[in-house]
Amino acid sequence: MSQAIKQPRIVKIRENVLKKNDMLARELRKRFQENGVYVVNLVSSPGSGKTTLLTEVLTRLSNKYKTAALVGDLATENDAERLEKSGALVHQITTGTVCHLEAQMIEASLKQWNLAEIDFLFIENVGNLVCPSSYDLGENIRAVLFSTTEGEDKPEKYPTIVNSADVAIITKIDLADAVEFDKERFYESIYKSRPEMKIFEVSAKKDEGIDEWIDFLIKEKNLLGGQSIN
Amino acid sequence: MHELSIAYNLVEIAVETAEQNHLQKVDVLHVKIGVLSGVVKEALEFSFDIAAQGTPIEGAKLVVHEVPLKIFCPNCQKMHVLKKPIPLVCPECRQRTGEIVEGKEIELYSLEGGDVLEPSD
Numbered sequence: 001m002s003q004a005i006k007q008p009r010i011v012k013i014r015e016n017v018l019k020k021n022d023m024l025a026r027e028l029r030k031r032f033q034e035n036g037v038y039v040v041n042l043v044s045s046p047g048s049g050k051t052t053l054l055t056e057v058l059t060r061l062s063n064k065y066k067t068a069a070l071v072g073d074l075a076t077e078n079d080a081e082r083l084e085k086s087g088a089l090v091h092q093i094t095t096g097t098v099c100h101l102e103a104q105m106i107e108a109s110l111k112q113w114n115l116a117e118i119d120f121l122f123i124e125n126v127g128n129l130v131c132p133s134s135y136d137l138g139e140n141i142r143a144v145l146f147s148t149t150e151g152e153d154k155p156e157k158y159p160t161i162v163n164s165a166d167v168a169i170i171t172k173i174d175l176a177d178a179v180e181f182d183k184e185r186f187y188e189s190i191y192k193s194r195p196e197m198k199i200f201e202v203s204a205k206k207d208e209g210i211d212e213w214i215d216f217l218i219k220e221k222n223l224l225g226g227q228s229i230n
Numbered sequence: 231m232h233e234l235s236i237a238y239n240l241v242e243i244a245v246e247t248a249e250q251n252h253l254q255k256v257d258v259l260h261v262k263i264g265v266l267s268g269v270v271k272e273a274l275e276f277s278f279d280i281a282a283q284g285t286p287i288e289g290a291k292l293v294v295h296e297v298p299l300k301i302f303c304p305n306c307q308k309m310h311v312l313k314k315p316i317p318l319v320c321p322e323c324r325q326r327t328g329e330i331v332e333g334k335e336i337e338l339y340s341l342e343g344g345d346v347l348e349p350s351d
Contacts, residue, residue: 005344011251017239017261017336100232131232133268134336159316160268163330192317193266195326 028138044145046127058086237277299333
């Protein structure tokens with residue numbers, strides 16, 4: 001039975017549906033800044049090499065900096081186990097059926113750590129090029145990864161996540177020739193949704209471009225006035 | 231599919247707003263979804279019915295208004311609406327631009343409803 005309505009009214013709201021997440025992300029960003037933590041949110045499809053690259057980056061950064069990683073995965077803890085070898089603090093967020101990380105999951109996971117002791121926090125998002133784009137996690141920088149094996153036009157298929165990112169990283173660049181990766185076409189594909197975006201080319205296996213990426217992060221961190229070690 | 235999570239947020243805001251505005255019954259929710267918001271209209275519509283179940287707004291209709299991409303071209307000093315979300319280039323002078331004015335929103339715009347008519351006997 002449907003109820004009749006007397007005097008129908010319209011109530012204007014104009015409210016961001018993800019306001020709750022965004023407000024919490026803003027609080028997190030403030031906490032990170034106060035504690036001198038530089039936060040990187042890594043997004044990509046499954047299998048693009050996020051964990052391999054991150055293991056390498058954490059291992060190198062851990063010589064001079066205190067590093068931590070939050071790893072989102074649907075089911076397993078395999079990624080966390082791989083990352084722990086780097087010497088970084090690692091915590092796995094198992095999302096179950098949720099295809100992305102939300103600010104509230106980050107907040108809950110931070111409880112076990114003293115933020116003042118951390119210089120760099122890497123958030124490895126769930127492997128997915130759609131859903132993570134809408135969720136601000138309080139990060140300083142969002143990096144979207146594409147591997148050479150995924151094809152040069154992949155960024156065009158996911159304009160929302162490319163547009164939401166600050167930098168792009170091409171992984172497995174050592175395989176570029178083998179898979180006839182058209183680099184120019186890839187850059188063009190990125191620029192379609194994010195003109196002038198900074199793009200790094202790396203290979204974790206062959207040690208290419210990793211130091212350049214790390215130097216960039218250190219420079220960005222220092223620009224923000226976080227606590228410097230030197 | 232993150233639309234279900236978005237739908238739960240949507241229902242929560244709608245229920246709160248309806249209460250604050252003394253809307254006893256909500257008939258329609260108007261939502262604005264940008265073409266570059268990452269939200270799929272059909273998936274949100276499907277998710278909304280699930281998220282609204284058992285809440286005071288169960289049975290309300292969700293109307294999704296798609297918002298095209300509007301950019302500002304620094305070269306022409308003008309705003310343009312793009313026919314397609316990408317490439318982000320000015321349709322007049324072909325200048326690339328990352329300045330998005332509209333088209334990324336996920337916004338609950340308005341509620342339609344009112345007080346329930348008491349059945350007269």
